[in-house]
Amino acid sequence: xxERAQRLLQIADDELVxxxxxSEWTGIAPFLxxxxxxxxxxxxxxxxxxxxxxxAARDLDMTADELAFDRPPEExxxxxxxxxxxxxxxxxxxxxVLYEAADAIRLEVLKSDPDPELAGLAAKMDREEVYHRLHxxxxxxxxxxxxxxxxxxNALWGQALGVLDAELAAVLAERAPEQLGWTPATAAPAxxxxxxxxxxxxxxxxxxxxxxxxxxxx
Amino acid sequence: MIYEVFRQERKGQAFxxxxxxxxxxxxxxxxxxxxxxxxxxxxxxxxxxxxTALREVSDFPxxxxxxxxxxxxxSLKAKLKEARERAGTAAPADR
Amino acid sequence: MTARExxxxxxVQGGGQVETGDWMPDEYRARLVKFIEMHGNxxxxxxxxxxxxxxxxxxxxxxxxLTAKVQDEVGHAQLIYRVVEDLGKPxxxxxxxLISGTSKFHNVFHYPTKTWGDVGVIAxxxxxxxxxxxxxxxxxxxAPYARIMKKICWEESFHILHGRDVVLTLVNGTDEQRGLxxxxxxxxxxxxxxxHGNPIAADADPMVEWRIKSQANEEAxxxxxxxxxxxxxxxxxxxxxxxxxxxxxxxVWHYSEPDWEELKHVVTGHGPKSQExxxxxxxxxxxxxxxxxxxxxxxx
Numbered sequence: 001x002x003e004r005a006q007r008l009l010q011i012a013d014d015e016l017v018x019x020x021x022x023s024e025w026t027g028i029a030p031f032l033x034x035x036x037x038x039x040x041x042x043x044x045x046x047x048x049x050x051x052x053x054x055x056a057a058r059d060l061d062m063t064a065d066e067l068a069f070d071r072p073p074e075e076x077x078x079x080x081x082x083x084x085x086x087x088x089x090x091x092x093x094x095x096x097v098l099y100e101a102a103d104a105i106r107l108e109v110l111k112s113d114p115d116p117e118l119a120g121l122a123a124k125m126d127r128e129e130v131y132h133r134l135h136x137x138x139x140x141x142x143x144x145x146x147x148x149x150x151x152x153x154n155a156l157w158g159q160a161l162g163v164l165d166a167e168l169a170a171v172l173a174e175r176a177p178e179q180l181g182w183t184p185a186t187a188a189p190a191x192x193x194x195x196x197x198x199x200x201x202x203x204x205x206x207x208x209x210x211x212x213x214x215x216x217x218x
Numbered sequence: 219m220i221y222e223v224f225r226q227e228r229k230g231q232a233f234x235x236x237x238x239x240x241x242x243x244x245x246x247x248x249x250x251x252x253x254x255x256x257x258x259x260x261x262x263x264x265x266x267x268x269x270t271a272l273r274e275v276s277d278f279p280x281x282x283x284x285x286x287x288x289x290x291x292x293s294l295k296a297k298l299k300e301a302r303e304r305a306g307t308a309a310p311a312d313r
Numbered sequence: 314m315t316a317r318e319x320x321x322x323x324x325v326q327g328g329g330q331v332e333t334g335d336w337m338p339d340e341y342r343a344r345l346v347k348f349i350e351m352h353g354n355x356x357x358x359x360x361x362x363x364x365x366x367x368x369x370x371x372x373x374x375x376x377x378x379l380t381a382k383v384q385d386e387v388g389h390a391q392l393i394y395r396v397v398e399d400l401g402k403p404x405x406x407x408x409x410x411l412i413s414g415t416s417k418f419h420n421v422f423h424y425p426t427k428t429w430g431d432v433g434v435i436a437x438x439x440x441x442x443x444x445x446x447x448x449x450x451x452x453x454x455x456a457p458y459a460r461i462m463k464k465i466c467w468e469e470s471f472h473i474l475h476g477r478d479v480v481l482t483l484v485n486g487t488d489e490q491r492g493l494x495x496x497x498x499x500x501x502x503x504x505x506x507x508x509h510g511n512p513i514a515a516d517a518d519p520m521v522e523w524r525i526k527s528q529a530n531e532e533a534x535x536x537x538x539x540x541x542x543x544x545x546x547x548x549x550x551x552x553x554x555x556x557x558x559x560x561x562x563x564x565v566w567h568y569s570e571p572d573w574e575e576l577k578h579v580v581t582g583h584g585p586k587s588q589e590x591x592x593x594x595x596x597x598x599x600x601x602x603x604x605x606x607x608x609x610x611x612x613x
Contacts, residue, residue: 020368023367023368023380024368026360026383026387027360027364027387028594029601030601030604030605030608031240031604031605031608032387032390033239033241033246033250033253033254033391034250035384035387036250036257036387036388036391037250037253039383039384040257040384043380043384046376046377047377049373050373053373064373065371065373068373069371069372089601089604131249134245134248134249135249137245138245138249142607143607205368205369206368209366209371210371210372212429213487213489213490216486216487217482217485218375218429218483236464237392237460237464238395238399239395240395240609242609246608253388254388254391258468274334276334
């Protein structure tokens with residue numbers, strides 16, 4: 001598999017799985033206006049995954065859907081951070097805030113990639129991400145002094161650092177406190193290999209309809 | 219806080235009241251209005267106003283004949299007929 | 314009725330529009346709140362059967378479309394509860410009453426979804442039944458509600474297309490996939506026939522008298538049958554009612570009498586999924602009360 005395809009799949013899998021997790025909140029977010037806004041973010045994440053898969057699909061002579069759904073669980077390259085099932089709002093919004101901060105750093109690098117297709121796609125995604133960041137910031141500001149939020153951020157900080165490679169994680173370690181207005185408790189960056197416990201269950205549910213009639217059009 | 223949302227559908231058109239949303243402050247209000255009234259790119263622009271800033275005026279007295287400044291206050295047909303007759307320029311139907 | 318109430322009734326019957334701050338008879342306001350609240354409840358509860366399938370959607374396109382559809386429904390609930398709130402009943406109270414079973418939501422949202430076939434059939438047929446009622450509400454005498462109905466109808470237009478697309482793809486697929494659609498229609502037909510309510514003559518319906526509704530229940534049902542039975546039949550699918558047929562002379566659809574007792578039983582909270590879904594809502598609502606406190610409790 002080409003190096004480009006590998007890089008694309010890593011980000012695409014992050015976006016797909018996070019979008020999948022975030023879409024679990026559709027209909028049950030704390031209040032209606034937030035529910036609508038949060039759902040748009042989840043859709044954008046999945047939309048970004050789709051665009052990334054489409055690019056990788058050309059390199060791999062497959063379709064985006066095949067990449068998104070037809071690989072066995074061990075072939076997905078998402079960070080354990082995005083796989084976590086977080087059905088508590090403090091945890092979910094903490095992940096949103098931290099992921100957006102990490103993703104912004106990653107996209108910055110991608111926007112100046114020598115590969116024009118990659119750079120172009122990164123620029124497009126970044127223009128949508130502006131609004132994700134505004135959303136993350138408004139929540140981080142509002143919950144700055146909320147103990148539940150701080151606890152969640154601290155608990156997830158190591159995992160968030162683990163989304164990026166060491167060099168970029170250092171940038172995140174610098175930037176996140178500025179955005180949060182406070183510094184998370186020190187944590188070791190989580191390793192990016194392997195999958196969390198809940199991933200198999202996620203994969204089962206995500207692929208159950210598709211697997212029920214292999215090769216069918218839906 | 220309730221924010222009223224005004225929406226411009228296309229450039230050049232007037233902003234029209236579109237609805238209202240609940241939000242704690244301007245940052246939240248912008249995010250929520252953008253999604254509720256623009257996620258399908260259906261709006262050119264939005265104006266957001268806290269409901270408390272709006273003032274309604276809905277009583278307009280009309281007690282003493284004010285047709286002098288309305289079109290319905292002017293009936294010129296008879297005078298025009300008379301003037302045309304004087305000038306000998308009356309249209310055939312008038313004679 | 315007082316003279317003022319009589320005058321108001323004549324006003325709305327003549328096409329007059331009512332705004333939030335206008336004087337309105339207590340009965341009008343009470344009926345309005347109950348009706349609009351039930352609509353909001355239905356949008357909110359309608360999310361739950363469909364939500365599970367977002368996670369299971371078999372292509373990226375379907376995942377996006379279904380998320381967007383469900384998002385629209387949440388958005389509609391927001392629009393609708395804002396209207397109710399401006400009529401005097403706060404959103405939190407509406408949600409309290411929904412969860413406690415004091416207020417109701419439409420029958421169709423009390424039933425389970427079992428397969429991807431349901432996803433197509435719900436978006437195609439259940440939404441169609443709802444849109445017929447919603448289009449009639451564009452003429453509601455209460456203007457703030459009529460205005461949001463415009464946005465709601467506009468957004469619903471893609472829901473039916475999405476539903477039809479899902480169904481057509483299945484119907485053109487394997488025998489097993491066709492089977493999913495037929496089986497879903499077989500299960501959803503009875504609730505669909507009950508959806509518009511039992512036939513009350515327009516002139517005996519107080520909701521029509523006050524011009525809150527402008528369409529009698531049977532008229533809505535006939536419109537649904539006229540529009541959608543041919544669409545079902547042209548795909549080679551069947552409707553599980555041997556008595557269903559259109560009288561070509563009178564242009565009226567005849568059908569087996571729906572079970573009105575079942576409808577009553579279901580909307581009073583005894584449907585197969587009623588309590589489970591309300592419990593689910595209650596759980597999350599309670600869990601997230603702190604968020605509303607932290608974010609929405611007015612500083613001013």
